[in-house]
Each structure stands twice: as structure tokens, then as C-alpha cells.
Amino acid sequence: MTKRDNASQSKQFSIYLRSTNEWIPVTKEQYKEHSKFYGSFRKKKQDHCKCTCPHQKWWFCNADCETCKYRTGGDTVSFDFMYFNAETAGITPLEFLESNVNDFTIDVDNKLISIEIIHYIQDVAPFILSVASMRLKGLTDTEIAKKLGMPRTTLLARVNKTADLIREKFPDYNV
Structure with a gap:
């Protein structure tokens, strides 16, 4: 057995629960499924500028954007927001x-x-x-x-x- 095989067998997978501030041990399959779901969720939010979570804190994501400290307004605009351009000077949506x-x-x-x-x-x-x-x-x-x-x-x-x-x-x- 090589060092690499030993390392992968002994590696512990865990998921951080933000609500309880603790790490939960899980299997490799559970970890992959969790990472896939929350990764795609976070990516969609980042595409719309609603998440500014740095790469080092991706483990922090639990898809509860309303309470997340990395949440931003994104590309969604209020009806009171004023647009200024050549055609519509100072018009709201x-x-x-x-x-x-x-x-x-x-x-x-x-x-x-x-x-x-x-x-x-x-x-x-x-x-x-x-x-x-x-x-x-x-x-x-x-x-x-x-x-x-x-x-x-x-x-x-x-x-x-x-x-x-x-x-x-x-x-x-x-x-």
C-alpha cells in the first residue's frame, strides 16, 4: 500500500453546521453530495452577485443566504432604484x-x-x-x-x- 492510498483511507470527511457551530463527521459519499449541492447553489448566487464568500470560506455555506454575512444585494434592484442614462434620465423601474x-x-x-x-x-x-x-x-x-x-x-x-x-x-x- 502506498502513502497515497493510506492517506485517502484515513481521511475524515466532515461538514460544518453553521447553526450549531460544529463539525459533523460524514462518509465520503455524503460529503461529495453535500459539496455538489451547496457548491452549485453558491455558484448561482455568485453569478448574480448575491454571494461574496471567499474561496477559503466555502465550507461555511449552508444555503441560508438570509442570515449569511457574505450576502449582498446582487443584480436584483428595488422598484425605487433610479436609473440614469441618455434615454431615461432619473426613471425608476x-x-x-x-x-x-x-x-x-x-x-x-x-x-x-x-x-x-x-x-x-x-x-x-x-x-x-x-x-x-x-x-x-x-x-x-x-x-x-x-x-x-x-x-x-x-x-x-x-x-x-x-x-x-x-x-x-x-x-x-x-x-
Whole structure:
């Protein structure tokens, strides 16, 4: 038997319990399992700057971060924290969230109004949607009128009449 084999057989494994301030003897398997769990836990906390435990004190970790003297605030920020940059001078995360919620509400309202206008057009003059589609494709009014089988002036009169009806129905919106 070599010195190395003798040393590994006689090596005692123990785990420190911070709550009782004592060392508990354990088997090699228990020690490895303990080290693996608490090591990965500590590493995750260190990745988020929540643990400043030095290498010499890793044995001290028991995953009770709330009572640990090496605990720090990390990358988690309070809603009262003020951000200062070129776009948002002196804005808190809460104000940022509130402003985005307002934008979202406006977007939803605009989308609902757009859907309501489209349904109204479908009821009043369904051919206008196909005219709009053809205009988006780059066709001229003359080409559209020819495709629909009507004079260009009739097409323009119907488009203008439909636009007037929409403005009457939805006066608060710039249609």
C-alpha cells in the first residue's frame, strides 16, 4: 500500500453546521453530495452577485443566504432604484413599467378601433377593402376601376363617400 492510498483511507470527511457551530463527521459519499449541492447553489448566487464568500470560506455555506454575512444585494434592484442614462434620465423601474402598460393599453385600444372600423367597412361597402388592397399593391385608381368594371370617377366617388361615412361614425379618430 502506498502513502497515497493510506492517506485517502484515513481521511475524515466532515461538514460544518453553521447553526450549531460544529463539525459533523460524514462518509465520503455524503460529503461529495453535500459539496455538489451547496457548491452549485453558491455558484448561482455568485453569478448574480448575491454571494461574496471567499474561496477559503466555502465550507461555511449552508444555503441560508438570509442570515449569511457574505450576502449582498446582487443584480436584483428595488422598484425605487433610479436609473440614469441618455434615454431615461432619473426613471425608476416602477415608472418604466407603468409607462409601458399605458403604451400597451393605447395599442390595444387602437387595434380594437381598427377592427371596429374594418367591420363597419365590411357592412357598408365591402368592395372598399379590395380597393385598399389593390392600392397597397401599387395599382392606380384607373387600373383598379378597370378591374372592378366601373369608371374611375365612380370608384373615387364611392371611396370618398365611404370615407365620409367612416368619419361620421368615428369622429374622435383621424380616419
